[in-house]
Every structure is written in C-alpha cells, then in structure tokens.
Amino acid sequence: MYSIEKAEQLADKVYQMWVKAPHVAHHAQAGQFVIFRIDEKGERIPLTISAVDGDSFRVIFMTIGKTTTHLAALRAGDSVQDVAGPLGKPSETHRFGTCVLVGGGVGTASLPIIARSLKASGNRVIGIVGARNAGLLILEDEMTKACDELLISTDDGTKGFHGFAADLLKQVMAREQVDAVWIIGPAMMMKVTCEVTRPAGIKTFVSLNPVMVDGTGMCGSCRVIVGGETRFACVDGPEFDAHRVDFNMLMGRLRTYQPEEKESLERYNAHICACRGGDSHA
Amino acid sequence: MRISVPAGVVIPMHDRNVEQRLHDFKEVDGGLTADEAKIEAERCLQCKKPLCVKGCPVTIDIPAFVREVASGNFRKAAAVIKEQNMLPAICGRVCPQEVQCEGQCILGLKEKPISIGELERFVADTERAQGLVLPQRKAATGRRVAVVGAGPAGLTAAAELARMGYAVTLFESLHAAGGVLMYGIPAFRLPKEIVKAEIDAVLSLGVELKLNHLVGRSVTVKELLSYDAVFLGTGAGLPYFMGLPGENLPGVYSANEFLTRVNLMHADAFPVSDTPIKRGSRVVVAGGGNVAMDAARVARRLGGKVTLVYRRREEDLPAREEETRRAKEEGIEFVMCANPVKILGDQGITGIECVRMKMCAADQSGRPEPVPVEGSHFTIDADVFIAAIGQGPNPLLISEIPDLRRGKRGNVIVDDQFRTSMRKVFAGGDVATGAATVILAMGAAKSAAHAIDTMLREE
Numbered sequence: 001m002y003s004i005e006k007a008e009q010l011a012d013k014v015y016q017m018w019v020k021a022p023h024v025a026h027h028a029q030a031g032q033f034v035i036f037r038i039d040e041k042g043e044r045i046p047l048t049i050s051a052v053d054g055d056s057f058r059v060i061f062m063t064i065g066k067t068t069t070h071l072a073a074l075r076a077g078d079s080v081q082d083v084a085g086p087l088g089k090p091s092e093t094h095r096f097g098t099c100v101l102v103g104g105g106v107g108t109a110s111l112p113i114i115a116r117s118l119k120a121s122g123n124r125v126i127g128i129v130g131a132r133n134a135g136l137l138i139l140e141d142e143m144t145k146a147c148d149e150l151l152i153s154t155d156d157g158t159k160g161f162h163g164f165a166a167d168l169l170k171q172v173m174a175r176e177q178v179d180a181v182w183i184i185g186p187a188m189m190m191k192v193t194c195e196v197t198r199p200a201g202i203k204t205f206v207s208l209n210p211v212m213v214d215g216t217g218m219c220g221s222c223r224v225i226v227g228g229e230t231r232f233a234c235v236d237g238p239e240f241d242a243h244r245v246d247f248n249m250l251m252g253r254l255r256t257y258q259p260e261e262k263e264s265l266e267r268y269n270a271h272i273c274a275c276r277g278g279d280s281h282a
Numbered sequence: 283m284r285i286s287v288p289a290g291v292v293i294p295m296h297d298r299n300v301e302q303r304l305h306d307f308k309e310v311d312g313g314l315t316a317d318e319a320k321i322e323a324e325r326c327l328q329c330k331k332p333l334c335v336k337g338c339p340v341t342i343d344i345p346a347f348v349r350e351v352a353s354g355n356f357r358k359a360a361a362v363i364k365e366q367n368m369l370p371a372i373c374g375r376v377c378p379q380e381v382q383c384e385g386q387c388i389l390g391l392k393e394k395p396i397s398i399g400e401l402e403r404f405v406a407d408t409e410r411a412q413g414l415v416l417p418q419r420k421a422a423t424g425r426r427v428a429v430v431g432a433g434p435a436g437l438t439a440a441a442e443l444a445r446m447g448y449a450v451t452l453f454e455s456l457h458a459a460g461g462v463l464m465y466g467i468p469a470f471r472l473p474k475e476i477v478k479a480e481i482d483a484v485l486s487l488g489v490e491l492k493l494n495h496l497v498g499r500s501v502t503v504k505e506l507l508s509y510d511a512v513f514l515g516t517g518a519g520l521p522y523f524m525g526l527p528g529e530n531l532p533g534v535y536s537a538n539e540f541l542t543r544v545n546l547m548h549a550d551a552f553p554v555s556d557t558p559i560k561r562g563s564r565v566v567v568a569g570g571g572n573v574a575m576d577a578a579r580v581a582r583r584l585g586g587k588v589t590l591v592y593r594r595r596e597e598d599l600p601a602r603e604e605e606t607r608r609a610k611e612e613g614i615e616f617v618m619c620a621n622p623v624k625i626l627g628d629q630g631i632t633g634i635e636c637v638r639m640k641m642c643a644a645d646q647s648g649r650p651e652p653v654p655v656e657g658s659h660f661t662i663d664a665d666v667f668i669a670a671i672g673q674g675p676n677p678l679l680i681s682e683i684p685d686l687r688r689g690k691r692g693n694v695i696v697d698d699q700f701r702t703s704m705r706k707v708f709a710g711g712d713v714a715t716g717a718a719t720v721i722l723a724m725g726a727a728k729s730a731a732h733a734i735d736t737m738l739r740e741e
Contacts, residue, residue, distance in 0.1 A: 041551075041555045041556055044547070044557075067556060081457070082457040082494050084455060084456070213539060213547065213557075214455070216519075216676075217519070217520060217677065218676065219521065220521045220523065220538065220539055225530065252530070253530060256533070260553070267553050
C-alpha cells in the first residue's frame, strides 16, 4: 500500500496527487511514468511522473473513465494498493540549445520535470501551455519558474493567445532558432502540432499514451508503429520521434475499449449515487 | 509386500464434465482420493535404479515418496518431495510428466506408467489442507543474495538460498509474485490460491519480497550488484507477433496480454473487476503450444466460438497431449496445416485470412517443414485474434546491464554452473534458455542456487 500525501483539484476534471513510494521517487527521471492499481479489483493504468520530492512523487490526471474518477475521489491519508515504477525510458534531456515544450491540456503535467532537467543541462527552455479555456489551464506558476519564458494559449481566448499552442510554436520558430521540441497532449493534438516542426526538421519528441497492462514489455498492448517498426511504448518509450510516429494507428488502438470504459464508468457512477442516497438516511 | 494390480485397475482421471467447466475457471482435473492414491502408489515397482528420478529436473526421490503414499504416510511423502521441490502442488499440475518422470517409468513399457504427477499433487494438496510444514533452515550466513523475478525460477532460487541461510531479497515487477504461474497459466489448470499458498511457504522461509519493483528502473543495476550474489530469473515474457497486415487492429492480442488480462487482472469478471477484455464471439488462436491451448480454452470460457490454427500437423502440436484433448473436448475447432497471413477489418477484426500449408522435407527441428500452398487461401470469420507463437527473454533488465553476454535470441548466456559473463551474477530458467517449462526453470534455479552457495563459501 502506498499512502496518498496530498490530493487536490487543479482545474475542471483535473486533479493532482502526491504519493509516497520511495522506490519510485528515488529513481524517477523526467519523462518516466508509473502504473497504479487502486485496489484488488483495479486495473493497471499508466500515469506520467510530474514531479518528485523526497520519498514522494506527483501525478496529475484528468477524470475520463472509472479508474481516474475513482482516483479523484481519494483523499490525503487514503492509499493506492500498487505503484510500480518508475517505468519507461527517461527523456533525452541533454544539451540541445533552445528547447520548446508544448503542453496540451493535462499533457502539460509532464512538462515541468522535463523543463527542469533541460535547464540543468544548460538549455534555454520556452514553455507553451495550451488549453481549451482559462479554467482548464494548469501549472502556470510552476512552468513560469521552470522555464525561461512561458506562453499561454486558449482555444476560446479567455487567457493568453487566442488560438492553438501550435500557432504559438510557429511564432517562436519564426523569431528564433529552435533546436528541440517536446509536444505532450492528446494524440490528435500531438499529431497536428508536430507538423509545425516537420518541415524545418527540428528534433521533436512526443510522449505516447496507449493502453497498457503490465507496463514492463510483457504484453504488447501498448505497441505503436514508429518509423515503420513495432515498438512497445512502455519500455521503448513513452517518448518517441514525433515525425516517425503512426498517430492513426495509435488513435485506432486507443478506441479499443471505449464501450467497456463507458460501461465501467456508468456502473461506478450509479454505485456512487446509490451510496450518497444511503448517506441521506443517516 | 507389493500388491500386484492388473493393468485394468489403473486409476482414471477425474476431469469435470465439459458442460460444467465451460462456465467457470475452476480446476478441470479433480485429483485423486486418498484410496486411489494409495492403490496407484502400490503399483510402483520401487526400482533399485529408478529411471523416473533421472527424468526429474529437480531429482525428487520419487520411489521414496511413492512408497510413503502407498503406506498412507502422506505427510512423510510431502517431506520427501520438499527436500527437493518447494512447489509440489504446482509441479504436480503443470509438469510435462509424460516426457519426464512418467516417460521414464518402466511400467510404461507394458501398461500405464505410475501417475507420479497426480500423486505429487495429491500429497501436496493433502499437506496443505492439514497445514504446511516448513523445511529446516540453516544458520544465517550473513550474506545477501538478490533474486530478480518471482516466477518459477526466482521462487525456487529464493527458497533454496533461504534454506541455506542466505538473506534473500526477491524483486518482482508485477503486483503479485508467481510470474507465469499467475499471469500465464489459467486457474482451470492451476488454481491461484494454490500458487499463493506455495509462494507463502517460500516467503515464510524468510525471503523478503519486493513487489512493484522493476529491476533496472526501481532498483538500479549498481544497487543490485551491491548484493553478495545475484540470480536473474526474469523469464521469457517478451511476446512475439507475426508481422501480419492488420495486426494492430483493436482485438488483436498476444497470448501474454490475453492471458494476463484474465488470469492476473480477472477481466473475465468485468465490470465487477475493472480490467476489460474483448470477448470475441469468434476467436482465432494461432499456435500449437501449451500457451495456445490455454488462450483458446480461456477464450472458450469467455463465450466465444474458438478456432485454433496451427501450421504443422496435429501430431506435431507441441502442447501436452492431455491439454490438447481437453481443448478438443471443450469444443475448440482445430485447423491444422494452416497459417494466418492477414487480419481483415477496418476499425476492428472481421476475419482471418489463412493459407494451407503442406509438409515438406524435415527442417532443423527434425519435423517436416511447413510450406504455404499457393492459391489455397481461405478466410475464417473472427472478431478476436490471439497470437500464441512464442515469447522471447525479457529484454529490459538485460539491456540495462551491457556487460552481460547475450545470445542471438536475447537470452543470457550461462555456463554449466549457471554463471553469466559477470562475476557473482547467475541466471537460469527461460531468460537463459528461451521459453521452456516451469520445471526446467526450477531445475536450473536450484542448480544455480547451489553454485551461488559454493561461490560464496569459497570466498
């Protein structure tokens, strides 16, 4: 059992959680992830390590299905049955020169730890954080501190630049030399945004989020096609060269369990409603 | 005096009937009663030079334990087995006895060999029901040994070393110990509470188990090498795919993934259990080994019509004969001399295109080489496809230790003492041999544990 040290909501449907797990915290590097299993009946889900402090690490997640909804209901003092990690290969944060980190939605959670690692290697780091609206923006202060410069975009113009993160990336590329780019967010956002850097041949990383089971290379559920070859995101990634990733294959496989995910969440919500109904009699 | 029992009185197997077993994951084989076990044990000739022991990778004194069974001393029989094997309830169930101890049994020449596996299982189950007796531990040596991977090899090495007085830390990346015994072999062949009980027995020897620790990530190689000795038992968990068009469609599984979702994650109980699985209404399994049979029989229990496609002939199936028989009893359709060439479908699978194979001159394995027959393509309707064509050694940890010599297939190279190319690092089981059996992994692990002991005592 791994105790939850701190749990709070950051934005609409977005939560952060600090969990005590020395075996993870003492070895975690930028770009790596953990696998959570909440309880005996739980599924194993991958979550990116977003920060580390002493014996604890942080994850940030959006409530999408049953497991993330359940996780969001946990409080400090509760615990998670199993935490495996750190898993995956660390980000390649050597010295590039100027790096731009682009975060879309909850994908922004992965960026601060990468930004700090890149800074430590002597890079100039520009952060771009995009969200649908101002209410969904996360980690603004932390990114401001971790980066040399932070740019913000919202799809609806409620904060920062009115438009997409990809547009801000184009602006940065127009004004200065960019040597490496990280794009982390929903699959469609990564697919579209990495086209901005392709013509200029700028080294671009994306962090892929396919369905995983063991997270240690033993099941092949997370297979992705990179440069025409099958790779396992859990052990060969999760970060890959964006310009070589087959995003359509990734998005196709991400849809595999959509009906089951819906069924599971509905069942969980019905159960929660029934429990709350019970409380009212107390 | 031995009672002579004519061939006709051989004890039958107690398989549950098919209709019943297709609706659950409970064990198929019901095992022997005490009386049956005694009668079966009495058939043993008590050979002076027992060939059965030669056929046992962990050299259990088989005639001695069978003699105790015949006399009704079941606990004593258990003690004899556990001198050599800490996982008898598991081995009694999953060892391929027909090519090991029973295959060597002299009675097999004229009638049926002694059912050594059933007897081992009976003895272990009886002891467990009455309360396990732990073997003696030697005095603590003060030396520390790290064992990586809590599958059959790791558990065996850990148990042997703990009994020899070493402080053993056993690292496991999953949330449960057991390796393939938990994630691979289905409960209807190996009930999980039995696996857990035998693991608990190993742990009660003082082995420290660290779950959720992936060595190479949660534990650095440097930390690992700070132990006085290291045993690598990381197994062969890397699934092979066939490289077919359509192989990345939703609904295409490696056997490892399909079995893990059910055996370890209990996807059969979804949505009560959170892990989902595609319950195909028509499932095609490619392969012919025990893993293929397991995947097919699990898919059958999830409600699908299941077809097993194998590229060679039925007599070439590498699976145990009794598992093939049970698979057939359970209604799995066997299509032999055929190979999948394409997975059809757009958003999901609609069918599997296969080609007929003809058997040509013997290949390196000594079996006729299967060659595709031109123009013989045919399609099997399917919505789930499972590739059960084998696994390779787990590459992750090995790749983190560049000094470790590896073979072409990614296996760790060991000498006859199970030493790797690195000082004080030993390896055994599937990580060294490639995918093989539980008992061969256990045999290697046991020898490696003794080699570790010899090395540490000579230091």
